[in-house]
Amino acid sequence: MNSLPHDRSWLLANAEPTALFQDSMDRWINAMVADEHGGGESSEKKLVGEIRAKENGIIAGISVVDRLVVNHFPDCTVIWNVTEGEVVKLGTKVVNLSGPAVQVLRCERIMLNILGRMSGIATNTASWVSQAGNMAVACTRKTDWGLLDKWAVHVGGGLTHRLSRADALMIKENDLVALAPGIDEEDVAVATAVSLIDMDSDAEFTVIEVRDLSQAVAAVKAWDSLQIERSGCEKIVLLLDNIGPKGCAEVHNILMQENLRAWCILEGSGGVIFEDLQHWVDSGVDLVSTSALNRGVSPLDLSMKVGGD
Numbered sequence: 001m002n003s004l005p006h007d008r009s010w011l012l013a014n015a016e017p018t019a020l021f022q023d024s025m026d027r028w029i030n031a032m033v034a035d036e037h038g039g040g041e042s043s044e045k046k047l048v049g050e051i052r053a054k055e056n057g058i059i060a061g062i063s064v065v066d067r068l069v070v071n072h073f074p075d076c077t078v079i080w081n082v083t084e085g086e087v088v089k090l091g092t093k094v095v096n097l098s099g100p101a102v103q104v105l106r107c108e109r110i111m112l113n114i115l116g117r118m119s120g121i122a123t124n125t126a127s128w129v130s131q132a133g134n135m136a137v138a139c140t141r142k143t144d145w146g147l148l149d150k151w152a153v154h155v156g157g158g159l160t161h162r163l164s165r166a167d168a169l170m171i172k173e174n175d176l177v178a179l180a181p182g183i184d185e186e187d188v189a190v191a192t193a194v195s196l197i198d199m200d201s202d203a204e205f206t207v208i209e210v211r212d213l214s215q216a217v218a219a220v221k222a223w224d225s226l227q228i229e230r231s232g233c234e235k236i237v238l239l240l241d242n243i244g245p246k247g248c249a250e251v252h253n254i255l256m257q258e259n260l261r262a263w264c265i266l267e268g269s270g271g272v273i274f275e276d277l278q279h280w281v282d283s284g285v286d287l288v289s290t291s292a293l294n295r296g297v298s299p300l301d302l303s304m305k306v307g308g309d
Contacts, residue, residue: 004265004287005205005237006138006159008167012151017063020163024147029068032110047104047306049097051112053088054301058126060084060155061118064148065095065111073103085122085155094302108304116299117145118152124297125156131277136287139294140269141165149294158293168205169197170239186211187218194222199230207237207267216240216251220260227263235265239289242270245279252284 012021062084069078076099082088097104097111128137138159143149150160162168171179171193179196180189190210197206210216216238223236240248248268255261265286272280272290280288 004136004159005168006136006161006267006287006289007154008160008163009151009154011163011167012147012154012160013063017067021063021147021151022067025064025067026071028145028148029064029071029110029114032113033068033072036106036110038106041102044100044102046098047101049104049108049304049306051094051097051115051302051304053090053092053094054303056087056089057119057123057300058156059086059088059094059115059119059300060122060152061115061148064114064118068110068114069097069107073099073107075099076103076107097304104306108306112302112304113299114148116302117297118148118155119300119302120297121149121152121294122156123300125153125158125293128274128277128293129157131274132288133281135277135281135285137293138267138287138289140289140291142291143294153293156293159287161289162205162207168207169202170207170209172209173211187214190215191218191222194219194236195226197226199226199232203227203232203234205237207239209239209241211241211243213247213251213254217254217258217260220255220258220264224260224263235263237265237267239267239269240285244271245276245283248280248283248285 012018059082062080066078069076076097079096081093081095088094097107136159138161139150139153140161147163150163154160162170176189176193180192183189183192190208194208208219210219219236219238240251248266252261252266255264266284268280268283268285268288272288
């Protein structure tokens with residue numbers, strides 16, 4: 001799994017969040033703070049809010065909460081009792097937030113929303129990863145909270161996939177109209193589009209969407225020719241769109257017979273559901289991608305109790 005180019009987590013954080021990730025954090029945080037319209041009034045009395053888990057799960061979003069507090073509630077102090085990616089059980093004390101009552105109470109809902117959503121995604125992703133075994137699982141570009149969703153998927157053991165359209169080259173059905181105008185045969189159009197790829201800049205991570213066996217074979221043959229010409233070794237990602245586990249298995253088997261399988265990474269996508277993961281594992285794909293990792297996911301149930309200093 002670690003060899004797949006779909007892991008872009010290093011663009012979000014190494015030892016600390018990257019500038020790219022911090023910029024995304026700030027946009028989401030600022031919007032949530034603005035929507036609170038100040039959050040109401042209270043006293044300057046010192047309060048301590050304690051957040052505990054009300055169910056089992058995986059914690060994600062610590063760096064985002066830290067940035068929220070530093071930038072918008074500077075008189076508050078956060079003390080974590082867990083680390084990013086740690087498994088918590090019902091009743092686990094997650095974090096303490098102390099400071100003036102007015103800031104603690106204004107921060108409470110935003111803090112719980114961030115931590116609950118990101119931890120819910122991480123927890124859900126971990127279930128998918130466990131069920132998928134040796135097959136990798138990635139999210140898609142369909143996100144509700146942008147890079148925050150991507151990071152939460154990473155924390156849960158999934159792959160981020162592309163972080164943006166500019167992050168890596170993806171050639172989809174609509175792109176073929178621009179790249180191969182006037183070519184009606186779809187397999188020829190796919191091969192033409194692949195032949196135009198700038199290998200010096202895009203060979204490391206290029207995804208091409210194919211919707212049947214003939215397109216898949218045409219794409220890999222064109223890639224094979226390019227790599228032989230330049231003595232390259234990178235693999236093209238075939239996004240096998242909406243052809244299901246059986247269709248993916250057929251593609252895998254034919255590419256094996258044609259000695260082309262070593263030139264590609266097979267990504268199953270479209271209609272991927274948790275209950276069918278074993279069928280996808282058996283199909284021979286290297287990974288599946290789905291928005292079900294992060295969209296429509298229930299937040300991890302967390303609550304804050306507030307007391308005096």
